[in-house]
Amino acid sequence: MTRLRLVVCCALAALGLWTVTLGAQAPLPTPESSLGFRVGADFKLATYEDSLAYFRKLDQASDRLQLVEVGRTSEGRAWYFALISSPENLANVEKYRQIAQRLAHPEGLTDEEARRLAREGKAFVHIDGGLHASEVAHAQHTIQLAYDLLASANDPRIRNILDNVIFMLWPSVNPDGQTLVAEWYRSNVGTPYEVAPMPWLYQKYVGHDNNRDAYMLNMIESRVLTRTWRQWEPQIIYVQHQSSPFPTRIWLPPFAEPIATQVPPLLSRTVNTIGMVIAQALEERGQVGATHMGSGFDAWYPGYIDYLPMLKNVAAFWTETALYRYATPHFYTIADFPRDKVELRSESLYSSPWKGGWWRLRDAVDYMLTASTAVLDYAARYKTELLYNRYQAGRDAMKKYAAEPPYAYFIPQAQRDPVAPVELLRRLAFNGVKVYQLTKAVTIGNQSYAGGTWVIPMNQEFAELARQVLEPQRYPDLREYPEGPPEQPYDAAGWTLPYQMDVRVIAASSPLGDDARGALKLLEGPAADWKADDTDRSPFDSAPGAGFDTDANAAGIVPAPAKAAGTGAALAVDAAQNNAFRAVNQAWRAGGAVQLDAKGRYVISGVAPATLTQWVEHLALRAEWVAAPAGSRVAKPRLALFRPWTASMDEGWTRWLLEMYGFDFTPIDNADVQSGALRDRFDVIILTDERARTITDGFQPGSVPPRYEGGIGDRGVRAIEEFVRKGGTLVCLNGSALFAIDALKLPVRNVVAGLTRQQFFANGSILEIIPDAAHPVMAGMPDRAPVFVFGSPAFTTAKEFEGTVLAKYRASGTPLLSGYLLGEKYLNNAAAAVDARYGDGHVVLIGFKPQWRGQPFGSFKVLFNAALFHGELAAKAAGTKGFWAPPQQPEPEKKQQ
Numbered sequence: 062m063t064r065l066r067l068v069v070c071c072a073l074a075a076l077g078l079w080t081v082t083l084g085a086q087a088p089l090p091t092p093e094s095s096l097g098f099r100v101g102a103d104f105k106l107a108t109y110e111d112s113l114a115y116f117r118k119l120d121q122a123s124d125r126l127q128l129v130e131v132g133r134t135s136e137g138r139a140w141y142f143a144l145i146s147s148p149e150n151l152a153n154v155e156k157y158r159q160i161a162q163r164l165a166h167p168e169g170l171t172d173e174e175a176r177r178l179a180r181e182g183k184a185f186v187h188i189d190g191g192l193h194a195s196e197v198a199h200a201q202h203t204i205q206l207a208y209d210l211l212a213s214a215n216d217p218r219i220r221n222i223l224d225n226v227i228f229m230l231w232p233s234v235n236p237d238g239q240t241l242v243a244e245w246y247r248s249n250v251g252t253p254y255e256v257a258p259m260p261w262l263y264q265k266y267v268g269h270d271n272n273r274d275a276y277m278l279n280m281i282e283s284r285v286l287t288r289t290w291r292q293w294e295p296q297i298i299y300v301q302h303q304s305s306p307f308p309t310r311i312w313l314p315p316f317a318e319p320i321a322t323q324v325p326p327l328l329s330r331t332v333n334t335i336g337m338v339i340a341q342a343l344e345e346r347g348q349v350g351a352t353h354m355g356s357g358f359d360a361w362y363p364g365y366i367d368y369l370p371m372l373k374n375v376a377a378f379w380t381e382t383a384l385y386r387y388a389t390p391h392f393y394t395i396a397d398f399p400r401d402k403v404e405l406r407s408e409s410l411y412s413s414p415w416k417g418g419w420w421r422l423r424d425a426v427d428y429m430l431t432a433s434t435a436v437l438d439y440a441a442r443y444k445t446e447l448l449y450n451r452y453q454a455g456r457d458a459m460k461k462y463a464a465e466p467p468y469a470y471f472i473p474q475a476q477r478d479p480v481a482p483v484e485l486l487r488r489l490a491f492n493g494v495k496v497y498q499l500t501k502a503v504t505i506g507n508q509s510y511a512g513g514t515w516v517i518p519m520n521q522e523f524a525e526l527a528r529q530v531l532e533p534q535r536y537p538d539l540r541e542y543p544e545g546p547p548e549q550p551y552d553a554a555g556w557t558l559p560y561q562m563d564v565r566v567i568a569a570s571s572p573l574g575d576d577a578r579g580a581l582k583l584l585e586g587p588a589a590d591w592k593a594d595d596t597d598r599s600p601f602d603s604a605p606g607a608g609f610d611t612d613a614n615a616a617g618i619v620p621a622p623a624k625a626a627g628t629g630a631a632l633a634v635d636a637a638q639n640n641a642f643r644a645v646n647q648a649w650r651a652g653g654a655v656q657l658d659a660k661g662r663y664v665i666s667g668v669a670p671a672t673l674t675q676w677v678e679h680l681a682l683r684a685e686w687v688a689a690p691a692g693s694r695v696a697k698p699r700l701a702l703f704r705p706w707t708a709s710m711d712e713g714w715t716r717w718l719l720e721m722y723g724f725d726f727t728p729i730d731n732a733d734v735q736s737g738a739l740r741d742r743f744d745v746i747i748l749t750d751e752r753a754r755t756i757t758d759g760f761q762p763g764s765v766p767p768r769y770e771g772g773i774g775d776r777g778v779r780a781i782e783e784f785v786r787k788g789g790t791l792v793c794l795n796g797s798a799l800f801a802i803d804a805l806k807l808p809v810r811n812v813v814a815g816l817t818r819q820q821f822f823a824n825g826s827i828l829e830i831i832p833d834a835a836h837p838v839m840a841g842m843p844d845r846a847p848v849f850v851f852g853s854p855a856f857t858t859a860k861e862f863e864g865t866v867l868a869k870y871r872a873s874g875t876p877l878l879s880g881y882l883l884g885e886k887y888l889n890n891a892a893a894a895v896d897a898r899y900g901d902g903h904v905v906l907i908g909f910k911p912q913w914r915g916q917p918f919g920s921f922k923v924l925f926n927a928a929l930f931h932g933e934l935a936a937k938a939a940g941t942k943g944f945w946a947p948p949q950q951p952e953p954e955k956k957q958q
């Protein structure tokens with residue numbers, strides 16, 4: 062059969078953002094005919110390539126499905142989603158897209174016009190094959206779902222869906238991971254390691270944290286999704302997951318407490334309703350075991366890409382279907398059940414208890430098919446309400462902040478790191494928040510703002526998103542029972558970006574007058590020009606050679622032009638700026654030399670002044686020309702980053718960050734550490750946030766193929782000990798500090814070890830520390846610095862301790878800035894970071910997460926400085942006493958005989 066392929070011209074196609082092809086009818090191929098097995102068959106997983114090959118066949122065979130290319134993944138795969146709807150809707154898809162756009166951005170619309178558009182428009186619904194690739198069923202279910210909709214197009218229920226919904230079906234939203242996991246599983250099926258975990262991350266850098274990046278947009282995949290949603294403005298976004306609390310078979314919204322404070326109630330109610338609609342559909346099909354409870358899936362943290370759109374007035378949510386492991390079936394008996402579930406008692410929100418038995422991949426696929434179809438059915442029935450409510454929630458946000466504070470956020474250009482506010486504002490703009498700039502100085506209330514100050518006026522439709530990430534969080538004091546321990550947040554309790562990024566943001570408590578409004582100039586966000594292609598660059602930062610001034614992605618939100626003061630051939634760059642480290646790494650590549658001076662500035666020499674001038678401009682550096690280099694020599698470190706086989710997300714984030722800032726480093730694994738002679742090869746070794754046991758013991762023998770089992774073991778510990786003793790620097794982030802204390806018998810103690818959750822609790826919050834900026838590891842840090850803690854240690858030292866306290870907690874009162882802290886007294890006077898001398902070397906213990914998920918721009922420099930802390934710099938630091946005496950361990954109390 063010959064196929065007529067017709068490129069539909071529309072505004073987007075003209076921009077090259079997407080192409081649509083319409084094919085004439087061919088017989089509809091079944092998934093089995095393409096994959097070679099039935100979707101969800103035992104022991105079988107389709108890769109992304111398998112899935113895409115099938116979707117291409119559907120695209121050719123059906124006039125109800127069109128593939129749309131959206132960009133490339135982190136590993137460079139071409140990435141698509143499918144539009145599925147009636148042929149008439151697809152022929153008019155641009156008209157309907159514009160209606161969805163218009164209703165998502167209500168400015169200038171009346172309620173009557175909105176009602177008319179809602180009646181005229183179609184519901185856009187996003188459902189996908191998941192982003193957590195080790196939860197394997199979702200990316201299989203999308204294959205079957207596409208076929209079912211097309212094969213049953215004449216069934217009245219499906220026809221109603223296709224007539225009223227324009228369905229955005231993504232085979233997967235982590236294509237790289239789908240293929241990695243399927244290939245890993247295939248290599249192990251039939252061996253003793255059939256259900257072994259994959260020893261690397263299923264997203265190039267961040268693995269499971271690919272669902273924690275929604276407002277930072279550090280990963281390409283987050284940006285592709287966000288930009289596509291902004292182009293199509295769906296009213297429902299539904300992402301499938303798999304980890305229902307056992308023995309329930311699927312967890313559905315409503316979410317557990319607490320939910321994000323700024324989420325519009327109308328959207329919360331919509332998601333709650335959809336959860337119930339899915340549950341009812343499952344019962345209708347005899348699919349038992351749905352629950353809405355017992356999961357701890359709260360929706361407090363807005364970093365979930367499948368929840369953040371709520372703050373943009375989209376009904377966004379996820380569900381969690383039960384999983385065993387990969388495509389291997391498993392038989393459960395009541396004996397496997399937790400005690401409170403053995404009676405199989407019908408509960409209000411768990412009405413049909415699952416009784417055990419076989420659970421196969423196909424069962425999970427079938428539950429997901431029911432759930433996805435129920436959501437489409439709901440959207441078809443209520444499409445007018447969904448469209449109008451999107452408008453109404455946006456309209457209400459605009460009204461709310463026209464009448465109550467905060468009326469606006471002001472972000473001055475003068476900041477400790479002049480690039481940090483740009484990084485912050487570009488991210489908000491990419492997400493659709495409108496960012497303006499003052500064309501002249503204005504005064505609001507009794508506060509004056511200079512011309513050039515950035516402004517986020519709050520009478521805009523996505524205002525709640527801005528507020529949710531800019532304001533401090535107060536995590537509610539929820540107890541498991543009265544006087545019991547606090548309930549654990551599912552993720553972070555506080556994330557306030559002005560704290561994390563060290564950006565001064567001022568909330569306006571008085572309305573903006575006409576004068577201020579007249580001075581506002583709208584800036585273009587970076588999303589429109591960004592291309593997720595082979596030459597992907599972050600649209601937020603400025604990498605050398607791709608400076609703000611020349612970068613098309615800059616699109617309006619740029620730092621104030623930079624010019625170095627003074628005269629001389631060397632350039633001194635304040636370490637408060639993250640781009641100082643880009644300049645340092647560039648300098649070494651260009652054959653230059655680097656020193657750290659007494660003012661906490663990296664002084665670059667031996668590079669042509671014209672080149673340095675270019676860096677100043679491109680990196681927007683605050684810098685000063687000086688006559689001659691002064692300070693301690695900083696040699697380019699031979700840097701190693703330890704990578705455990707446990708697929709460490711913190712290692713991945715750190716690897717990503719070091720790459721972003723131009724550090725050269727060598728990844729090392731267990732075997733590299735055990736082979737010894739580390740000092741001959743490296744100056745600095747970084748251990749990211751791992752449990753001590755993960756580093757030493759790794760995977761249990763027998764649980765993974767032999768080359769991935771175990772940790773560094775005793776031999777590795779001895780090799781690391783020798784490395785430090787012979788003058789190396791070991792940098793331990795957060796949890797790995799406890800490894801070093803134990804392995805090297807450091808005279809340092811974790812003061813919060815062994816405390817119960819009723820005594821001390823500080824997970825995922827922002828605390829204030831007092832750094833010693835005179836120490837090279839704290840160069841560029843402010844007098845008081847917010848840092849992010851997550852299961853973090855705090856230190857006290859014994860008498861025999863030699864070294865320096867790098868940062869400490871305040872002597873009294875609470876260091877809490879955002880999130881939740883119980884038991885502040887345990888932190889008072891404790892050290893937050895120490896530099897411990899050991900033999901000829903140093904062990905730098907950082908009791909917080911300086912690079913957490915690529916968010917705390919304010920503390921990246923602690924990691925970067927530590928990576929440079931070796932040689933002459935470290936030798937000099939060892940000779941000086943810091944300005945604090947280390948906090949000493951109290952004498953152990955004498956036991957009474």
Ligand SMILES: [Zn+2]
Nearest residue numbers: 193196302303
């Ligand atoms: Zn998941």
